[in-house]
Amino acid sequence: MQLQNQDFFFDRAVTYTSRTISRLAKKGAEGNGYELPPVYFVAVLGFQLDKANDAKHYYSAKIADQFDQEILYEKLSYKMLILLNFNKSKTELSTIMDQWMYLMKHLNEIDELPSYLDKRIFSRIFISESVV
Known part of the structure; x- marks a missing residue:
């Protein structure tokens, strides 16, 4: 939960998920398969992420191809709830x-x-x- 405005919030989200994924990766020969469990970043925010879009109160993001929106990695999800925008x-x-x-x-x-x-x-x- 983050109530105060946070500059570079998405950078912070990527940092947190990267650390989590790094810790989950198995080391040595055991890690050769390298299959990871799903990782979900859930944020409850008390500030607007996008001032131009003050009606949007829920974001759901995955890694996707920018041209056809095909999901490239199903196991990493970002969910953000913007309480300020929920009216x-x-x-x-x-x-x-x-x-x-x-x-x-x-x-x-x-x-x-x-x-x-x-x-x-x-x-x-x-x-x-x-x-x-």
Whole structure:
């Protein structure tokens, strides 16, 4: 989670994923196969990535060919949620992603599970303090 504006945020994201991939690579003869597990970079941001596109609240990126958009490497994904740009009201939440975005943006205002959130998914977030 990154709340303050971060210059060169994408450089930082690439650095973090590169370090992770480097640590996952097996060394020596064991690494000859060099198959890596999938790596996901998930960022929840409290600032705009692109000031010209202030309506976009979700980015999903992979390494792709710039001409035909063919995905070249399926195992590396970048997911970025821009809370500042998410402006749906609770009556407009039509997907689970909308519900997650709304909850993350408004969690400081919500004390118990609201009826507009899917109870199967979100009920564990609002467990009573006496149970814990």
